[in-house]
Amino acid sequence: MKKAIIACKALYPEIISLTQEMDNVKIEFLPQGLHNLSNSSKMRDKIQQKIDELEKENNYDYIILGYGLCSKGVEGLKANQASLVIAMVHDCISLLVNKEDYKDNINFKNTFFLSKGWIEHGGDPYKEFLSMTEQLDGLISDFKTYIKDKETDWYERERYSNNKKYYYKTAKWITYECIKNYKMIALIDNGNLDLFHYQYLEEKYRFIKELLKEYNKSDIEYSVLEGDISILEKLIFFEKDQNYNQNILLIASPGESIKLEDKLIEL
Amino acid sequence: MNILKELSDALQSGNVEEVEKNINIALEKGLSAGEILREGLLAGMSIIGEKFKKDEVFVPEVLVAARAMNAGTELLKPILIEDGEKAIGKALIGTVKDDLHDIGKNLVIMMLEGAGFEVVDLGMDVSIDGFINAVKEEKPEVLGMSSLLTTTMPYMGEVIEALKEAGLRDNLYILVGGAPVSENFADEIGADAYAKDAATAATFAKESIKSKNQ
Numbered sequence: 001m002k003k004a005i006i007a008c009k010a011l012y013p014e015i016i017s018l019t020q021e022m023d024n025v026k027i028e029f030l031p032q033g034l035h036n037l038s039n040s041s042k043m044r045d046k047i048q049q050k051i052d053e054l055e056k057e058n059n060y061d062y063i064i065l066g067y068g069l070c071s072k073g074v075e076g077l078k079a080n081q082a083s084l085v086i087a088m089v090h091d092c093i094s095l096l097v098n099k100e101d102y103k104d105n106i107n108f109k110n111t112f113f114l115s116k117g118w119i120e121h122g123g124d125p126y127k128e129f130l131s132m133t134e135q136l137d138g139l140i141s142d143f144k145t146y147i148k149d150k151e152t153d154w155y156e157r158e159r160y161s162n163n164k165k166y167y168y169k170t171a172k173w174i175t176y177e178c179i180k181n182y183k184m185i186a187l188i189d190n191g192n193l194d195l196f197h198y199q200y201l202e203e204k205y206r207f208i209k210e211l212l213k214e215y216n217k218s219d220i221e222y223s224v225l226e227g228d229i230s231i232l233e234k235l236i237f238f239e240k241d242q243n244y245n246q247n248i249l250l251i252a253s254p255g256e257s258i259k260l261e262d263k264l265i266e267l
Numbered sequence: 268m269n270i271l272k273e274l275s276d277a278l279q280s281g282n283v284e285e286v287e288k289n290i291n292i293a294l295e296k297g298l299s300a301g302e303i304l305r306e307g308l309l310a311g312m313s314i315i316g317e318k319f320k321k322d323e324v325f326v327p328e329v330l331v332a333a334r335a336m337n338a339g340t341e342l343l344k345p346i347l348i349e350d351g352e353k354a355i356g357k358a359l360i361g362t363v364k365d366d367l368h369d370i371g372k373n374l375v376i377m378m379l380e381g382a383g384f385e386v387v388d389l390g391m392d393v394s395i396d397g398f399i400n401a402v403k404e405e406k407p408e409v410l411g412m413s414s415l416l417t418t419t420m421p422y423m424g425e426v427i428e429a430l431k432e433a434g435l436r437d438n439l440y441i442l443v444g445g446a447p448v449s450e451n452f453a454d455e456i457g458a459d460a461y462a463k464d465a466a467t468a469a470t471f472a473k474e475s476i477k478s479k480n481q
Contacts, residue, residue, distance in 0.1 A: 141402045164325075170331060173334075
């Protein structure tokens with residue numbers, strides 16, 4: 001069976017870890033943040049482009065999508081020869097942690113999640129703030145020291161260098177507007193965190209705490225959550241379950257479009 | 268240069284001082300508050316909206332422009348009242364339960380005010396009862412609901428059901444919006460329309476008042 005995976009780079013560490021014993025799977029990562037583009041069709045187009053590229057290069061039987069519904073950026077994706085496989089979750093967080101485990105102590109609506117992949121490959125309001133005020137260099141240098149020769153690209157030069165620069169005060173106000181409702185920063189630990197990640201968590205936490213204080217907003221906390229990648233594992237090794245985990249995975253046959261909204265948004 | 272164009276440009280750059288200065292110059296030149304609001308502020312905000320859709324500007328630029336627009340409308344409000352500009356209708360706007368996103372909602376509020384509505388902002392994370400009670404109390408012509416998360420979209424449907432049960436649905440024009448919302452979804456839950464952006468929301472709301480009065 002020829003398998004390929006197209007995934008958001010926020011899931012990079014966990015996917016690489018799960019697939020390291022596999023030598024017959026093609027994995028392509030797309031940048032984190034596609035769901036932030038002004039229209040969900042833009043995210044869809046980028047993933048569709050990758051699906052089309054893979055289909056031209058080889059005849060895959062299955063293309064696994066490392067995404068959730070992601071604000072409907074995956075809705076309507078289609079492969080012509082391959083079947084598409086996707087987990088029926090709203091977003092990547094469910095692929096990194098089991099929300100049920102924490103529903104009594106975490107209020108998901110006001111929690112900002114971090115993970116190894118999010119810190120090393122994703123954007124967040126703190127990084128945006130540093131970029132707007134031309135202070136990224138310090139973080140990048142810490143980052144490079146930690147990363148050395150490992151692959152990473154969160155500081156996507158192009159994306160961040162194109163950011164408009166603002167005066168410190170304005171940049172703080174902009175960032176405040178984006179983080180004002182957070183009460184918790186949760187770092188997800190899938191057994192892959194280093195001191196660097198805890199340091200990032202603490203730096204981001206301190207920054208947000210100070211910012212909220214300036215606007216007399218109530219305090220923010222932080223937490224480290226034990227992750228759970230069982231759904232991600234079921235997704236990557238979907239063929240191991242005879243029933244293809246019908247409650248968790250959606251498989252679209254060749255030519256069939258992904259229709260995840262109907263499955264997830266119950267009316 | 269045309270003072271209204273200067274005002275629009277100042278708004279687009281998010282320059283609050285320039286916006287206030289240009290409004291005062293325009294008033295001195297004898298332009299009406301209504302004209303300044305529509306041809307200066309709203310015009311600038313619409314351009315930002317278009318640029319956002321084309322990825323020429325991003326959330327930070329939209330936020331600073333909105334802040335400048337707010338400053339401008341605050342300055343004009345007392346004059347609009349003096350001029351006897353009456354509201355064309357009342358609109359209630361809120362983000363649904365468990366959803367804490369409000370940037371888009373706040374833009375809709377601005378555009379609705381620019382279009383002549385009196386707007387009551389219900390804030391974010393508004394419960395079903397919160398919406399029902401507000402409709403009972405405020406008796407608006409228009410209700411707008413926003414959801415940015417696919418997990419909170421169903422609440423829009425629940426609010427509409429609750430409104431029907433309370434006998435309040437028929438007197439309302441219900442608009443829904445937010446990144447993952449669609450026309451299909453709006454139809455499924457029985458809303459009157461899906462507005463893909465703030466300018467469209469204001470246009471639809473205004474048209475709903477016109478057709479009501481015909």
